[in-house]
Amino acid sequence: MSYLQIRNVWKTYEDNVILEKLNFTIEKGEFCTLIGPSGCGKSTFLRMLLGQENPSRGTILLEGEPLSNEPGSDRGVVFQKYTLFPHLRALENVMLGLEMEHSVFLGKAFGSSRRRIKEEAMEMIKAVGLEQSAHKYPSELSGGMQQRLSIAQALVKKPKILLLDEPFGALDPGSRSDMQELVHGLWQTYGLTAFMVTHDVKEAFELGTRLLVFDKVRNDPHSPNAYGATVVNDIKLDKNKRKNKGEEHVDHDETIIA
């Protein structure tokens, strides 16, 4: 049985069909990149995986179980907008998820369990290369560093799937490629199953093992909202190309899209 099954999923708002007839399965450890024109529903799809929105029709099964209809700790997320807790230092931001699991009432750990949680969080901080800034507040970190912290925060909970909604969209090109390296490394180290929405086609090919292209198949010019988008292209990418990522794919990749 597949890890994640998308079964005939539709998303409609009143008469507007956003997504229609989504049918595919994802295996554990796949890195899916989602591309498509603006407004084609790829972020909506991500939000449905997250539980922020629910399918209007159809079901999504994770390990054979239907997804819960609100966000939960089995699905981690990194948004484009930095979602850090401004009152907590970097390390505490990562500890938070573990602390809340440890202490139901206070959401805060003390004594030896706090030390244990601190160590675990520190390891995660190191994995994203923030050990020098562990004691800084988010407002003192650069955009790239904040996004690293956001990833550490999500990964420390060991989510079954990691959802990335244009995570590098707000970064400058330099930190962008650093972050791509980092995410790629983390995916390999932790064997993540990930979904990433991006506008950058090159990035989608370089990072993904599976590329899902969203677009509308049918279009009625008199009623533009009558048909929704669906996956028009499902491309399996070479999983072993990873080491020397990049250029050799790009040229013919563009032709596939076109």
Added chain:
Amino acid sequence: MRLINLNAGRFSPLLKIVPFVILGLVYWIAADARHALNPEDKLLPTFEAIGEAVKTMVMEPDELTEEPILYTDTVASLTRIAQGLGIATVVGLILGIVQGTLPLFRSLLSPFSAAVSLIPPIAILPILLIIFGLEESAKVALIAIGVAPFLIRDTQQHSMELSEELLIKVQTLGASTWQIILRVVLPHVMPRLLDALRLSLGAAWLFLITAEAIASSEGLGYRIFLMRRYMEMDVILPYVAWITLLAFLMDWILAMIIRRAFPWYRKEK
């Protein structure tokens, strides 16, 4: 150079005291001029006369309480304002967070507290006096009722400012509603609530002095209204200055607490 680019620089501390000095000078000249015409003038007492009155207020025990009157009045007033603001803060914090964070309770309570906040607090002072009599509770209640609606609405607003992404994120970290309130909403709201409290100080003093003027037997507001009957400006003026100083100190202490307890708060902006 344009005026908007001109800074006081190292003269800044000097500039700050200029208006105060001018006010003092103007008063001195005016008092002097009136006393030249009429040595018995009570409207603008000289600094010497004020000094004498202050000495009596601070040093000489009152016949009834055996404490200096300034001391009795200050303790009475500060106790009332502290209790009133304390109640308002707790109510503002709890209802503000509940209305701001839980949509179900927002639907239930938000229009109600918006309506209540429009009642002019002084208009219900008679009701409070009827219910609580002339005891302390009527004065404390007026301050609490006067300030709480603003704190509730302000805290609700700030709770609702938390971005949807942030609330989703914390849910993906496994947080329950209670944990979200405790670890995300509360720290976000606390320094802002203290800021709102600072803004409420003016209103709180207004309610306090009004209540004391109408129904009281001691307190700063009671005293200045009592002294008005005898036109004792040499007591009223230092009392007003003292009230202003107390209000300033309360504001300063709150600002200090915010700085010390929430070091991340100013950086965030």
